[in-house]
Amino acid sequence: HPPEALEHAAPAFAIGRSHCEQGNPGAGRHPRSTHGYDVIDHATVNPELGGEPALRRLAQAARRRGLGLIADIVPNHMAADPANPWWRDVLARGEASAWSRHFDIDWQPPDPALRGKVLLPVLAEPYGDALANGSLRLLVDPASDQAELETPGGRYPVASASLPRGVAAQDLAALHDPSTQTGCERLHALLERQHYRLAWWRTAPDQINWRRFFEISELVGVRVEDEGVFDAVHALALRLYAEGILDGLRIDHIDGLASPGAYLRRLERRLAEAGAARPAACAQAQAYVVVEKILAPAEVPDPRWRMDGTTGYDFMDQVGALLHAPAAEAPLQAFWQDVSGDKRPARTQLVAARRRMLTRHFAAERLALVRSLERIARLDARSRDWSANAIDCVLSALLAAFPVYRSYRS
Template identity: 40%
Template sequence: MHHPSSTYRVQVRPDFPLKATAELAEYLADLGASHLYTAPLLVATPGSEHGYDVVDHSQVNPALGGAEGLTKLSQALKAADLGLVVDIVPNHAGVAVPAANPTWWDVLRHGRKSEFSNFYDIDWSRGRILIPVLADDPDALDHLRIEDGELRYYDKRFPIADGTGDGTAREVHDRQHYELVNWTRGDSELNYRRFFGIVDLAGLRVEDPAVFDATHAEILRWYREGLIQGIRVDHPDGLRDPGDYLRRLHEAAPDAWLVVEKILEPGETLPDWPVAGTTGYDAMAEVCGVFVDGSTEAFFDTLDHHLTGGTTSWQDLVHQTKSAIATRTLAAELARLARLVPEIEAAPKALAELAACFPVYRSYLPEGGRYLAKARSEAGRRNPQLIGVLDQLTARLRNPGDELAARFQQFTGAVMAKGVEDTAFYRWTRFAARNEVGNDPCDFGLTPDQFHEASENRLRSWPHSMTSLATHDTKRGEDVRARLAVLAEVPGDWTEVVRRWVRAAPLPDPALAHLIWQVAVGAWPISRERLLAYAVKAAREAGTGTTWVRPDEGFESALKAMVDKIYDDPALHREIADFAGSITPPGRSNSLGQKLIQLTMPGIPDVYQGTELWDHSLVDPDNRRPVDFTERRELLGRIDDGWLPPVDDTGAAKLLVTSRVLRLRRQRPELFTGYRPIFAEGRVGEHVLAFDRGGVVAVATRLPVGLSRHGGWHDTALSLDGNSWTEVFTGVGYGGTRLPVAELLHTYPVALLVKE
C-alpha cells in the first residue's frame, strides 16, 4: 500500500469546481501536503452543494467540470508531485430528482421487471414503491398532470410505464409501480432502505456483485489509470456487510490507501478489515481531550444542573433520544425488521429497545457480538417484562447468516447517528467542547498518560490511519473547540457570566441557551446571521422547542430575539466581547498545541480546508464557506522569506506550525516511525505534552491558564539525549541533555525539535 504523508481536504463543489481545485496544487505542495483529498466527484443531484447524493456512478459530475476537469486536476497534481484521495459513497444514491438518476428512473418505470430492480434495497412485498412527496393535503393528487409522456406534480417528474398512459392523471398514477403519497408518511411507511431518515437517499445493494461493479467501475478506472491513489469510504455502517465490501474494494484496488468513515466509540477497536484505518474521529477525541482540564468536571455538572434543573444523566438521555428515533423517525425500518419475526408480537418494542441500548454504532458479526449481549442485559434491566422476547430475538440476532441480524446491524448505526450526534448532542450541553462525533461527552478530558497510551496503540495497530481535527461533519471548528477547552480552566468565571447572560437574554429552553452561549464565545467575533443560522439548526436538531418537520414559529422568534439581544444590547455585547477576548490567547495556545500534536502523532494527518489559519467555523453548512487561499499563499510566502509571525489575529503562527510539520513529514518520513512519551521535570511539568517520534520531538503547552497562575515555567525542563537539536519553527539550536522549557517555548507555546 502506498500511503500519503499527509492529506488536505477540499470540498470540491459547483462554486469551487475541479478547475479551482487544480489551481491549489502548487500551494498545497508548498504547504507540505502529499495528497489532495476531495469530496465526492461523481454526478450528484442537480444543485447538490456537497456531492454525497450521487445519481450517476458512470461519470464525473459535469457541474464540477466533468472528465476534463478531473484530467486537468490530475495533471496539475502530478506536476506538483501530489497524489489524489477521493471520497466515495457506496451506501446510497440520490433519488430526489428521479429524472437525474437513470437507474432509479428505470426502477420507477418498470418496477420489479427493471434491470435495476436489484440495485436498490426495496421491500417489494408492499407492491408499489412509496414516494412521500405530496403536500399534507387530502386533495394533493388533484394537482397531478400528464405532460411530455410523464407524470408531473408541480416541478417533480415521474415516468409512466408502457401501456398505462390512458385516462386522467389520477387513473394513470394508480397503474404505476410507485405511489405518490403525503410526505408525512415517509418515516412510518417507506419501503426502501434510506440513509438515516432521508427519503431522498435510497440504499444501494452493493453486496450484489453486479451492483458493486456498476457503482465502482468509474472509480476503479481512475485507480487503474493512476488518477487516484487513495479512497475514502463514506458511511460503511449502512452497508449490509462492510467487511465483505471492503475486502472486495481492496482486491479491486490492492495498492490504494483505503480509509473508512467509521465512528468508533471510546475504547472500541476497528474490525480487522483490509484498510489503513478510519477517517480520524477517534484521534480527534483524544487530541482535543488532552487539552481539557479534567479536574473541573464537577463544576460543569453543578452549573448544568443550576441552568437546566436537569436530572437526566447522559445515559438516560441517549436512551430516550435513540428510542424516539427507532420508533418514530425510523419506524418504517423497524417495521421491516419486525416483519421478519411475525411470530413475536412484542418484536417491534423489543427490537427498538435493543437498538436504544446498543453501546456502539453497530456490530460486524461475528465480530462485536459482546455489544449485543450488553444491549440485551441493559434492555432487560429497563424492561424486565421483555426478557423472554429479548432472549428469543438475540438468539437470531447473533447469527451472521440471519436476515434479521443483517438488517438489525444496519438499523443500530442509523439509530445511534440520529439519536446521539443529531439529537442528544444538542440537548445535553454541559460542556460543548466535548460534544463531538467520535467522543462520549461523559469523557470530559484525557490525561497525558491516557493520550500516550492511545497513541502507542494507534502506532501498533493502525499506523497509517487518518487523523483529523476537523471534517465536513464536525459539530464545531477545531479552534472553537480549542477556545472552549479554556472554559474548563475558568469554571468560576464562566459560571458567573453565563448565569448573568441567561437572565439578560432569556430563552425558554435553558439547555439550548447554554449551548448557544458557549458557541458564541467560542466563535467570537461571529456575525449575527451566522450565529442565528447555527442557533436555528441546533434548536431543530435538539427537537425540544422546534423541529425540522414542524418548525415552531413562537419558539424560533424567541430564539431570534435572544440572538438579536447579543448584538443590539451594547452592555451585553461588550461583556461577551470582553469575555471572549479573555479566553482567546489561551485558546490560541490550545489551537497551536492540538494542531502540532495531531500533525505529529502516529497516523496520517489530514488538514481540513482553510484550517491552516484560525478556523472558527460551526457545523455545516457553516464549515463549507469559501476559503481565502490568496491570503494563505501570501502569508506562507512571508514565512518562507524568514518572517516569524506573532500569535495574533492573522493565524499565521498556525500556518507556520502546519507547513513546517507537513514539510518535515513529507521530506523525512523516517523521523516519524516510533513513539516515546517524554515527561518534563519540575513542579509544572504536567503542563507539557511531549513525545519523540524517532528523531523528532513535539512539545506542546497544556492548560495555559493554570500555567500562568503558577507564574510560568520556572525550572521545568526536558531531558533529551546529548545530541544537538534544532527547533524547527524558530530555527534555534539546542545542545546538552537538559533543555529548559521556558527557553524552548519563549516564542511560541509549541516546539518541534529535530535531531541533527
C-alpha cells in the same frame, strides 16, 4: 476540478502532504451540488465540476507538484430523484426494471396497497389535499408523447401501460385535468396504477419500504453487496485508478453496507486487478484505502478489514476533548436542567431520546426488523411462541442501550 484549485491548498503541501482528497467523482444530483453524496450517475464525472477532462487536468497539475489524488466515493446510497436514471427506471417499470435489485427495496411489505411499489414521500401536504387542489398534474411532452406526473417538487415518469388506450397523447392532460371532479378521479386512478405511491413526506417514518441513508428520504440505499451492483457502482473509480488518475479511495459511510469486511475484500481484489494496468510513472504497491468509520469509545476497527485506516473521526474527538475543560460539565448540565426542566441523569435522557427516534423516525425500519426476527423465531420450536409484540419490546430495549455504532456478522 480546475488545476487552479491546488493553489488554495498550497500551505498544506508545504508541510509535507502527499495527496489531495477529491470529492466523489460521480455526477451530483443538484446543479450546484458540490458534496457528491447525492450521486445520480456512477459512470460519469460530475459535469458541474468540469467533467472528466477537468479531473484529468487536476491530476496532471497535482503530479507536477508531486501530489496524488484520493477520491471520496459513496457506495452506500444514491439520490432518490428522477434525475437518477436507475431510480427513474425503477419508478417507471417497478420490479421489471433492470435496476430494481440495485436498490434496497422491500417489494413485498405488509401493506397490500404498497406491494410491488415504491413509496415516494415527496409531497409537502397529504396526498388527498395535493390531488384536490391541483398540485398534481399530468404532462405530456409534445416531442416524445411521453407522459410525466408533475408535482411541486419534481416530475415523475408515468408507466406507458397505465395510460388509457385509444386516447391521443395530446388529449391525455385534459382527460386527467384535476380542476374537474371527473378529471381528478381519473388522475387518482392513473396514479394508483403506477409502480410508486405518492405520499406526504411525513409518512416516511411509518411507511417507507426502502432503505434510506439514516432518515434522509432523498437518499436511497444501494445493494452494493451484490457483485453486479458493486461492479456498476465502482467501474468509474476503478478505471480512473487503472489509468493513474487516482491513487486511492476514501469510502463514505462504510457502516451502511451489509458486510463492510466482505466489501473491502472485494474492493482490494478489484483495485489489485486495476493496478496491474497503471502507467509505469504512476506505479505503486497498492491503492491507499481509508474508510469513514465512527468508532465508539474503546472501539478499534476490525484488523481483518482490508484498509489502511479510518478518516480520523476518533482522533478529532480526542483533539476536541483536549480543548474542552472537564470542569465545565457540571455548570453546563445545571444550565441544561434549568432551561429544559429535565432533571434526569444524562444517561436516562439518552435512552429516552433513542426510544423516541425508534418510534417517531425509524418506525418502519424497526417494524421490518421485528417481522424478520419473527419469521426466524417461527423456525425453531423453542422460540415459535415469541410474539411480534414481545420481539418489538426486546429489540427496542436492546437498540436503546446499544453500546456501539453497529454490529457485524462474522
